[in-house]
Amino acid sequence: MKTVNIHEAKTNLSRLVEAAVQGEPFVIARAGRPMVKVVQIDSPAPTRIGFLDGAYAIPDDFDRMDADRIRAMFDGPA
Numbered sequence: 001m002k003t004v005n006i007h008e009a010k011t012n013l014s015r016l017v018e019a020a021v022q023g024e025p026f027v028i029a030r031a032g033r034p035m036v037k038v039v040q041i042d043s044p045a046p047t048r049i050g051f052l053d054g055a056y057a058i059p060d061d062f063d064r065m066d067a068d069r070i071r072a073m074f075d076g077p078a
Contacts, residue, residue, distance in 0.1 A: 002026040
């Protein structure tokens, strides 16, 4: 893994970051002592919102379906 000093990193930051994105991580050192490692961030999985659009039909009375039966389960015997 490539090691660069802070001055070189500041001077060539764009080039170094592009190399890291291409899979070539590097270490920034101060006075020869490693300080940080720069690596590419894993990209999040693509969002799949709407991939089931049209696969299911929700009835208009969905929020009232089986309301009496559900109420009876909670009321129980008096």
